[in-house]
Amino acid sequence: MTTTEYHDIEDDSSSFWNKEPVSVSLSAVSRFRRWLFPALAATFILILIIALGASNTKTSNRLWSVEKSVSNLTGSLSAAQQLTKDAAKDVHRLKFSVESNKEQLGSVAEALNQLAVVDSISRAVASLKCSLEQLIRNAVEGCCPLDWVMFGSSCYLFSRTSSSWHDARDWCNGHESHLVILLTDEDWDFVIRHAAGTFYWVGLTDEKGEWEWVNNTPYIMNRRRWNPGQPDSWTAHGLGAGDEDCAHIHSRCATSARNTASAFRPLVPSSTSPHQTPDVDSSAAENSP
Numbered sequence: 048m049t050t051t052e053y054h055d056i057e058d059d060s061s062s063f064w065n066k067e068p069v070s071v072s073l074s075a076v077s078r079f080r081r082w083l084f085p086a087l088a089a090t091f092i093l094i095l096i097i098a099l100g101a102s103n104t105k106t107s108n109r110l111w112s113v114e115k116s117v118s119n120l121t122g123s124l125s126a127a128q129q130l131t132k133d134a135a136k137d138v139h140r141l142k143f144s145v146e147s148n149k150e151q152l153g154s155v156a157e158a159l160n161q162l163a164v165v166d167s168i169s170r171a172v173a174s175l176k177c178s179l180e181q182l183i184r185n186a187v188e189g190c191c192p193l194d195w196v197m198f199g200s201s202c203y204l205f206s207r208t209s210s211s212w213h214d215a216r217d218w219c220n221g222h223e224s225h226l227v228i229l230l231t232d233e234d235w236d237f238v239i240r241h242a243a244g245t246f247y248w249v250g251l252t253d254e255k256g257e258w259e260w261v262n263n264t265p266y267i268m269n270r271r272r273w274n275p276g277q278p279d280s281w282t283a284h285g286l287g288a289g290d291e292d293c294a295h296i297h298s299r300c301a302t303s304a305r306n307t308a309s310a311f312r313p314l315v316p317s318s319t320s321p322h323q324t325p326d327v328d329s330s331a332a333e334n335s336p
Contacts, residue, residue, distance in 0.1 A: 169193055170192065170193070172193070173190070173192055173193040174190070176190070177190025177191075178190075192204075196241065198234075198237045199233070199234075202224075203227065203237075203238070203241070204224070205241050205242070205245075205247065206218075212226075212248050212252070212293040212295075215248045216248075216250070216261060225250055225261050225262060226248055226249060226250030226251075226261050227247075227249050227250055228249075228250050228260045228261065228262060228264075229249060229272075235272060238296060239296065242296055242297065244297070245297070246295050246296070246297045247295060247296050247297070248293065248294075248295050249294050249295060249296050250262070251266060251293065251294040252292055252293045252294070253278070253292055254292045254293075258278070258294075278294065
């Protein structure tokens with residue numbers, strides 16, 4: 048009897064404990080692990096590069112802003128330096144002008160001194176002339192200064208220089224005289240005759256509220272010596288605030304006028320209205336010989 052023996056021939060390739068598949072799996076893991084670190088390192092480096100690039104961009108922007116600020120400051124500094132140079136030139140020119148003005152002032156002062164000498168000489172000549180006339184006429188009365196006119200016991204100067212009432216008063220005081228004071232009809236007639244149609248200030252004012260002469264003596268009102276309606280307190284003269292506080296004489300009668308008129312303006316006489324008076328008058332001065 049033949050016995051047939053069956054043997055299971057195991058296929059090692061299909062056995063679950065076959066080592067080959069395990070070997071393949073371990074190799075893949077090994078390869079994964081081998082490439083993981085370089086990939087992570089590369090990723091980290093890439094991120095670092097991106098971060099550094101962004102930081103460099105910000106730094107570049109900041110540097111550009113700083114460079115722009117420095118450029119602006121440089122421009123401002125250059126402008127300031129130019130202004131300083133220009134100011135130095137202006138100072139130099141001003142210094143030169145001051146020196147030039149000093150020289151001119153020196154020349155003017157010298158000329159004024161010479162004029163003072165001439166005036167002193169003129170006074171001396173007038174005094175000598177007066178003394179000579181006294182000797183010739185065997186007279187005892189005094190003499191008037193040059194260009195002054197004697198009337199009665201006083202000397203009169205009819206100035207042709209236009210000025211305000213205050214300036215005329217101060218000029219007279221500075222020349223040992225005063226604005227004319229008219230106390231008699233003879234005084235009035237003499238001054239009117241020499242006025243010859245020109246406006247002249249007289250030494251009469253009501254600045255204190257009452258009319259008085261410049262020597263502080265009260266004025267006795269004589270309407271015959273005033274234009275009709277004068278004196279008044281007219282305020283529409285266009286010469287500033289205030290009314291008319293002073294008097295001037297023209298033709299035959301006196302008229303009140305504004306005392307703060309600007310000096311050295313041409314005379315503008317008018318007879319169409321008692322209020323159309325000149326802005327400035329000449330002055331009639333009086334002193335004693």
